[in-house]
Amino acid sequence: xxxxxxxxxxRKNGKISLYLDIxxxxxxxxxxxxxxxxxxxxxxLYLIDKPKTDADKNHNKHxxxxxxxxxxxxxxxxxxxxxxxxxxxxYKDTNFYEYFNSLLEQKKDTSSFNIxxxxxxxIKEFKGDELTFSEITEDFGEKYLRFLQNKKCxxxxxxxxxxxxxxxEIFTYSIRRAVKDKVIKENxxxxxxxxxxxxxxIIYLTEAELKLLVQTDxxxxxxxxAYIFCCLTGLRWSDVSKLTWGEIAKETNxxxxxxxxxxxxxxxxxxxxxxxxxxxxxxxxxxxxKVFNLPSYTCLNxxxxxxxxxxxxxxxxxxxxxxRHTFAA
Numbered sequence: 001x002x003x004x005x006x007x008x009x010x011r012k013n014g015k016i017s018l019y020l021d022i023x024x025x026x027x028x029x030x031x032x033x034x035x036x037x038x039x040x041x042x043x044x045l046y047l048i049d050k051p052k053t054d055a056d057k058n059h060n061k062h063x064x065x066x067x068x069x070x071x072x073x074x075x076x077x078x079x080x081x082x083x084x085x086x087x088x089x090x091y092k093d094t095n096f097y098e099y100f101n102s103l104l105e106q107k108k109d110t111s112s113f114n115i116x117x118x119x120x121x122x123i124k125e126f127k128g129d130e131l132t133f134s135e136i137t138e139d140f141g142e143k144y145l146r147f148l149q150n151k152k153c154x155x156x157x158x159x160x161x162x163x164x165x166x167x168x169e170i171f172t173y174s175i176r177r178a179v180k181d182k183v184i185k186e187n188x189x190x191x192x193x194x195x196x197x198x199x200x201x202i203i204y205l206t207e208a209e210l211k212l213l214v215q216t217d218x219x220x221x222x223x224x225x226a227y228i229f230c231c232l233t234g235l236r237w238s239d240v241s242k243l244t245w246g247e248i249a250k251e252t253n254x255x256x257x258x259x260x261x262x263x264x265x266x267x268x269x270x271x272x273x274x275x276x277x278x279x280x281x282x283x284x285x286x287x288x289x290k291v292f293n294l295p296s297y298t299c300l301n302x303x304x305x306x307x308x309x310x311x312x313x314x315x316x317x318x319x320x321x322x323x324r325h326t327f328a329a
Contacts (some may be wrong), residue, residue, distance in 0.1 A: 101120075234324055
C-alpha cells in the first residue's frame with residue numbers, strides 16, 4: 001500500500017484542493033484484466049493558486065504542513081492494521097463529519113452539492129458539532145429520522161415527505177460508502193425504512209394565468225422576472241441563478257440564444273430565446289455579471305411566489321419548479 005498527497009484545481013473557484021490517493025495494490029478480474037485498487041480521501045484543504053503575497057505563501061505553507069500530518073497519520077493507521085495492532089483510525093472513532101465533508105467535496109460543481117450541505121446541517125442540528133461513527137447505531141438513525149419528520153421550516157411548516165426521504169437516503173448512503181471505504185465495518189442503519197413518497201400532482205400555469213402574473217407586482221421583482229423567464233425557456237433554478245450576460249449570445253438577424261453548461265448534467269446547452277423571453281432579460285451588463293440577482297434557494301421563495309399568485313388571483317400552489325412544467329405544458 002502507498003499514500004500520495006495529490007492536488008486538483010477547482011473549476012469553480014480556481015483554488016487547488018488537496019486529497020490523498022491511497023493505492024491498495026492490484027487484482028485480476030474474471031476476464032483476466034489487471035485492476036488497480038485505489039481509494040481517495042478529500043481533505044477539505046485548499047491552496048491558493050499562484051500565490052503572490054507573503055500571506056498567501058504562508059497560507060499555502062501551513063495548509064501543506066497540515067495535509068502532510070494527515071497523510072502521515074493515515075500511513076501509520078495502515079501500518080498498524082497491516083501488522084495486526086489495534087488502530088482507532090481503522091474503526092468507529094473516526095469523525096463522521098470529516099468523512100461526510102469528504103463526500104461533500106466530491107459533490108462540488110454538481111446539482112446535489114447544496115442538498116448534501118443541507119443534510120450535514122440537519123445532522124448537526126440533531127446531534128451537535130461532534131459525532132463519531134461509534135455513535136451511529138440503529139437507535140441513532142431512527143431518532144434522526146423522527147427529527148426530520150418533526151423539523152419545522154419557514155415557520156410552522158414541516159419538511160415535505162420527499163425532502164425527508166432525500167435527506168435520510170443521503171445520510172444512509174454516507175454510511176454505506178464508509179463501509180465500502182473500510183472506514184467502518186458494518187452499517188447499523190440499513191434496516192430503517194424511509195417514508196414512501198406519493199407521486200405529486202404536476203402544477204403548471206395556463207397562458208391566461210401567466211399573463212395575470214406578468215401584470216401583478218411581486219414582493220421580490222428579480223424573483224418574478226426570473227420565474228417568468230423560466231416559464232418561457234424551461235431553465236432550472238440551478239441554471240438561471242448562475243446565468244451570466246456572457247452566456248447570452250447575439251446571433252444574426254437580431255436573434256439571441258443562451259449557451260451554457262447545465263449544472264445538473266454538466267452538458268453544454270444551446271437555447272434559442274424568443275422575443276417574449278428577451279423582454280424579461282433587462283438591460284445588458286458586463287459579461288461576468290449575473291442576469292438575475294436572486295436570493296438563496298429556500299422555502300421562503302415559495303412563500304413569495306405563492307403570495308404573488310394570491311395577489312394575481314391565480315388559485316394554484318406553485319413552486320419555482322412549476323415554471324419548467326409551465327414551459328413543457
